[in-house]
Amino acid sequence: MVKKIVTYPTTPSLEFGANVRFFNDELFAIVQDLKDTIQANDLDALAAFQIGSPLSVVVVKKDGEFIELVNPRVLKREGSITPVETTAYFPGMSAKTIRYKKITLMYEDRSGNQQFLEADGELAITIQRKIDYVFGSNFRVRLDEAEKKLFDSKLEFGTDAITQNDCPTVFKRDRILQAFKYLFIFGIIGVVSSFFMSDESLKSLVTVENYIMILMSFLIVIYFLYAQYEGKQYKHCTSCQIGNIIGTTIVLLMKLTVLFLAYYFII
Secondary structure (H helix, E strand, O other): OOOOOOOOOOOOOOOOOEOOOOOOHHHHHHHHHHHHHHHHHOOOEEEHHHHOOOEOEEEEEEOOEEEEEEEEEEEEEEOOEOOEEEEOOEEEEEEEOOEOOEEEEEEEOOOOOEEEEEEEHHHHHHHHHHHHHHOOOOHHHHOOHHHHHHHHHHHHHOOOOOOOOOOOOOOOOHHHHHHHHHHHHHHHHHHHHHHHOOHHHHHHHHHHHHHHHHHHHHHHHHHHHHHHHHHOOOHHHHHHHHHHHHHHHHHHHHHHHHHHHHHHHHO
């Protein structure tokens, strides 16, 4: 059965990572659910945590075949690499991690028999990433401090389009601008509608227009203050952001002034 994939910010509870002790139908059902979910989402692997199961189980798809890893443990590690990884737990996000180049793995198959597996390259990286979930973690713990700060910024702004030396292309303050835009449009529609309204309806319209302009004023203040706070998160581009914030604030004030003048002289 295809399951919903667990995504950030959901974290494992204390019950996650429990060793499988009973190799029964419950285990087989979870393994099949992992396979179905991997196929449905075109993934290369999943850990049981990622579909909401506490069991220590990982399923990897390699060359069209599934590898079932029950109670996996890394016994031997060799070398070090820094791949750029993605994971279904952090949809649309990527980060440069620190991984072992080659690993030797001990695990059990679905019959409870002990097995060993040597893996390198992409397979080794994938297995290490999934074992992180088995032990209640994720690839964030495999980042150095600089990469961790960068990745946290990506999570905060909800975009992968942030690099070490660039400002993000998407800001939370843009949502304030969207709200202001809609209020401005509603205000203009109200002014135009006044030509076709009765005196009684105009009284209600005046009240609505007053509220709209008050809300727009509040949004301008909130935008100006929050945008400065947000801009300071990126010291390397603070100056250009301040100029953009001031310019945007002036434009917002001009729009509010236009709406007020239209309201004053027409309604």
